[in-house]
Amino acid sequence: MATFCLGRRSATLTSSICRSLNLLRPRDLKQHPRCLQTSVTNDQPKAPSFAFAFDIDGVLIRSSEALPRAHRTLSYLQTHRIPFILLTNGGGKSEQERVQQLSRLLDVPLDTSMFVQSHTPFAELANDHGKENLKDKCILVVGGDGDKCRRVAEGYGFNNVVTPSDIITAYPDLWPFVLLEYHRPFARPLAQKGHSNQESSGHPTLKVDAIMVFNDPRDWALDTQLVLDLLLSIGGHLGTLSTKNGDPNLPNRGYQQDGQPELYFSNPDLFWAASYHLPRLGQGGFQAALEGVFNAVTGGPKNGVQLHKKLFGKPTQGTFQFAENRLRQHRTVPQEGEAGELRSVYMVGDNPESDIRGANDYRSPTGSKWHSILVRSGVYRGGKPAYEPKVIVQDVWDAVRYGLRKEGVDTDETS
Incomplete structure (x- = not known):
């Protein structure tokens, strides 16, 4: 397994993403000064040496409803400029x-500069x-509702995006059990430049x-x-099959050794907290299923x-560094002075596999210490977690109170 680490290029990554998403714009600072001005008291120019990081699903919201005390928690931090x-x-x-x-669900003013989702680093x-510039390359975007993820990818700057809906609408025989009625409304014609002169054969050559x-x-x-077809193809040409597959004289027995496309996952979460009372399978479930099929076809580790895949999202080192x-960046507001050192970050999450493991394993290049706090309002419901947090609390409000006490902040008014 190849894990993509963003840490080696943190400065480049941060600046390029902020440019592509128009983050940290001066007008944003004016519109939401309370979100970004972070001194504890009005007469203290420096931000506190600690901060909080919150997972969302299972911590602040569940399905489409705000969890109890989530609004109170974020409002408290904004009021006290933490x-x-x-x-x-x-x-x-x-x-x-x-x-x-x-912002509507939680009834607090929020800004994109304080928000990172799993695929944000894809930008x-x-x-x-460098060599991974994919701006003008053909990108297959998988997942999401309808064509929303295509539009997100185009917003990031990718100029040649296709989706499974595009492909299956053009070549319905690719998967015989497909419901074309679902895919047709979101499909776009495949660009002619992605095809060869052999298209008349009826086989996809994208x-x-x-x-x-x-x-x-x-x-x-x-x-x-x-995805399996592309991983077994010749150079990413759909409808082809590499003769290198299974060659014992090649690395990885020839699999993914013939110019096949790189495979990126935005997060590895096996479960997430939805409206149902038990955790539901997430993108990590699809990843496991795909890997299982790939292993069945190739022989897998026993062979x-x-x-080969590249992972983003929690718990990867690169995502926490990002x-x-x-x-x-947003601890210092222009004309308000330096923020000082960020010494501690309290990661509040409901998933031991991603939130807690990531915070426990993260090693900050600047020496900041991340403390993991596990809440019972989402995926975790009890028992000994696979990755042990510093503390287990009931909900996000209790998590913030714990962090404040650790930092020596008077919590009388937060009881």
Whole structure:
């Protein structure tokens, strides 16, 4: 397994994403000064040396409803000008759309500069000046509702985006059990430049340069077949089959050794907290299913074969470093002086596998210490968690009170 670490290029990553998403604009600071001005008291120019990071689903909201005391928590932090960031493995919408929705649900003013979702770092791949620049390459975007993720990808700067709906509408025989009625409204004609002169044969010849799973796929069967075809293809040409597959004289027995597209996942969450009383499978479930099919076809680890993929989202080191960089950026407001060192960050989450593991494992290049706090309002419901937090509390309000007490802040008014 290849894990994509963003930490080696944190400065480039942060600046390029902020440019592509128009984050931290001066007008944003004027519109939401209380969100970004972070000194504890009005006569103290420096921000506190601590901050909070919150998961969203299962911590602040559940399905489309705000959880009890979520509004109170964020309002308290904004009133006392304590910095925080929303760090979620969710996605499927633009940052602006999601922030507007959260602002309404939680009844607090929020801004994109304090919000990172799982696929936010994908924007860097459309602005990278190195070998991974995919701006004008053909990108297959998988997952999400309708064509929303396509539009997000285009907003990030990708100029040649296709979806499974485009492909299956053009080539219905690719998957015989598809419901074309669902896909047709979101399909676009495939660009002619993506095809060869052999298109008259009736076989798809689209060349895909990268596969990006933006959000939970809605049609696992179609998406699994399509991604598998590309991973076994010649150079990402759909409808082809590489002769290198299974060659014992090649690395990975020849699999993914013939110019096939890179495979990116925006997060590895196996479960997430929805409106149902038990956790539901997330993008990590699709990843496991796809890997299981790939292993069944190739022989998998017992045959010396691994599925090469690049992972984003919690608990990866790169995602936590990106979040920390974002926190450092908005702790200082122009003309208000330096913010000082960020010494502690309290990560509040409901998922031991992503939130708690990520905070526990993260090693800040600047020495900040991340403290993991597990709440009972989402995925975790009891028992010994797979990754142990510093503390387990009932909800997000209790989590903030714990952090404030650790920092020596008087919590009488927060009881």
